[in-house]
Amino acid sequence: xxxxxxxxxxxxxxxxxxxxxxxxxxxxxxxxxxxxxxxxxxxxxxxxxxxxxxxxxxxxxxxxxxxxxxxxxxxxxxxxxxxxxxxxxxxxxxxxxxxxxxxxxxxxxxxxxxxxxxxxxxxxxxxxxxxxxxxxxxxxxxxxxxxxxxxxxxxxxxxxxxxxxxxxxxxxxxxxxxxxxxxxxxxxxxxxxxxxxxxxxxxxxxxxxxxxxxxxxxxxxxxxxxxxxxxxxxxxxxxxxxxxxxxxxxxxxxxxxxx
Amino acid sequence: xxxxxxxxxxxxxxxxxxxxxxxxxxxxxxxxxxxxxxxxxxxxxxxxxxxxxxxxxxxxxxxxxxxxxxxxxxxxxxxxxxxxxxxxxxxxxxxxxxxxxxxxxxx
Numbered sequence: 001x002x003x004x005x006x007x008x009x010x011x012x013x014x015x016x017x018x019x020x021x022x023x024x025x026x027x028x029x030x031x032x033x034x035x036x037x038x039x040x041x042x043x044x045x046x047x048x049x050x051x052x053x054x055x056x057x058x059x060x061x062x063x064x065x066x067x068x069x070x071x072x073x074x075x076x077x078x079x080x081x082x083x084x085x086x087x088x089x090x091x092x093x094x095x096x097x098x099x100x101x102x103x104x105x106x107x108x109x110x111x112x113x114x115x116x117x118x119x120x121x122x123x124x125x126x127x128x129x130x131x132x133x134x135x136x137x138x139x140x141x142x143x144x145x146x147x148x149x150x151x152x153x154x155x156x157x158x159x160x161x162x163x164x165x166x167x168x169x170x171x172x173x174x175x176x177x178x179x180x181x182x183x184x185x186x187x188x189x190x191x192x193x194x195x196x197x198x199x200x201x202x203x204x205x206x207x208x209x210x211x212x213x214x215x216x217x218x219x220x221x222x223x224x225x226x227x228x229x230x231x232x233x234x235x236x237x238x239x240x241x242x243x244x245x246x247x248x249x250x251x252x253x254x255x256x257x258x259x
Numbered sequence: 260x261x262x263x264x265x266x267x268x269x270x271x272x273x274x275x276x277x278x279x280x281x282x283x284x285x286x287x288x289x290x291x292x293x294x295x296x297x298x299x300x301x302x303x304x305x306x307x308x309x310x311x312x313x314x315x316x317x318x319x320x321x322x323x324x325x326x327x328x329x330x331x332x333x334x335x336x337x338x339x340x341x342x343x344x345x346x347x348x349x350x351x352x353x354x355x356x357x358x359x360x361x362x363x364x365x366x
Contacts, residue, residue: 041295041307174303242280245298245305 001063004088006081010065010072012056014085017043019052021109022091023257024082027055028114028138029145029193030175030186032062036113040245049254054108056085058119059189066185073192075122082123083130092130107132107205109257113244114138114217115145121198124205134207135253136230138240141220144168146194153190157183167216167240202229208256210249212238231256264320264335265311267299267327274301276328279321283307289315296334314338 001013015033016022023046027036033055037043046053057064059081060073067073086092092108110131112120117136124131145153152163156172163169176183207230211218217240225232235248243249270277277299284290284297296310314336321327 035304039304039306041298041309044293044295044307044309242298242300242305245280245307247281247283247295247298 001057002088003063004081004084006084008072010059010067010081012059012065012081012085013063014054014056014088016089017047017053017055019047019050022052022054022089023109023111024054024086024091025056026082026110026112026116026120027058027061028112028116029190030061030171030178030181032057032178032180034062035178036116036244042111042250045250045254049258051257054085054089054091056082058116060182060185061189062180066182068182068184068188070188070191070195073189075119075193075196075198076126078119078193079122079126082119083127086130109133109135111135111253112137114240115193118143118193118198122196124203124207125199128204131205133257134203134205134230135210135256136207136228137210137249138212138215138218138243139209139221139224140211140215140218141223143194143198144217145190148172150191150194153194154187157187157190165216171240200224200227202227206256206259207231208233208253210235210243210252212236212240212243212246214238215240215243218243260337261340262317262335263312263314263338264318264332266330267333268308268311269329270299270301270306272301272303274303274329276326277301278326279323280305281323282319284310284316286316286319289313290336312336312338 001015003011003013005011025037037055043053060066092106107130110120117139148165148168155161156163157176175186207228209221209225209230210233211221212235233252235243235246238246280298280300282297283295290310292313293309296308298307317337318335320332
């Protein structure tokens with residue numbers, strides 16, 4: 001992994017996978033780049049299509065800095081980390097034309113999953129010119145961390161007490177038990193992300209939402225797609241975990257990225 | 260031709276088994292080593308396993324939506340005779356073996 005340094009001094013781990021026209025991949029809450037995009041076969045699927053990738057560990061996760069202050073996990077901060085990574089990779093920067101005049105920004109294709117999709121929406125809000133096409137996986141009408149409630153999340157992460165929502169307990173437990181997990185940082189991340197309401201206006205770039213039909217986290221994905229002006233692909237028989245690795249998700253995205 | 264059977268590999272994190280979600284190849288397909296073979300779900304996550312072998316798929320030992328334990332047969336390939344016998348297990352990311360000192364240190 002390489003490390004991009006943010007203006008406030010945190011380090012954000014990222015890595016480039018070979019291939020043309022790299023896709024920026026943004027993992028979800030409590031996971032990291034390799035678990036979300038490596039083990040699930042996404043990097044292989046992109047490579048088979050000739051596409052490169054830029055994977056990142058979001059702050060609070062994997063090999064990146066793990067501050068304990070919720071204010072350090074507002075969606076704008078997380079989106080700025082992605083900009084820092086794109087800058088460090090030299091992707092999508094202003095191209096200099098004749099006489100050094102900028103001829104415009106070249107955006108990258110971005111795929112997010114779960115909380116990573118919310119961060120990608122924040123990037124679309126704050127730096128729309130950096131995105132060419134946008135894929136939002138595993139999200140619905142209600143942001144999951146806010147829906148679960150910050151207190152319930154802290155109970156699971158810090159005190160080890162189950163939440164009333166089974167999916168929440170399973171996802172949070174798995175997050176807390178990962179090898180490099182910092183439970184305080186994860187709780188701060190949940191609070192920070194949950195404190196922001198993301199815009200539900202139509203997005204300027206082509207956008208595709210992909211969800212499993214057995215994923216409670218993605219409830220109301222059709223309404224979100226309508227609001228954002230996005231396409232919607234529903235993967236049959238898949239829950240929040242198994243949608244990510246499904247062939248249906250990958251083929252829908254690879255098709256969308258070549259349109 | 261010879262038949263080679265591969266077992267469900269150790270998926271790490273103390274996991275003892277998995278559920279087959281979807282076979283990504285069909286019986287009779289020729290599959291390259293490293294190409295997507297099968298998608299499985301554990302209690303912690305869903306993962307895609309690459310093929311451990313180049314060869315023709317002749318048998319799935321477990322159906323979709325069924326469970327199997329680490330070490331139980333997963334898939335059988337038909338491979339040319341000259342490549343059979345070289346490998347018979349799913350390659351694992353094994354840590355290097357401990358070096359053994361063959362002579363006593365001088366001090």
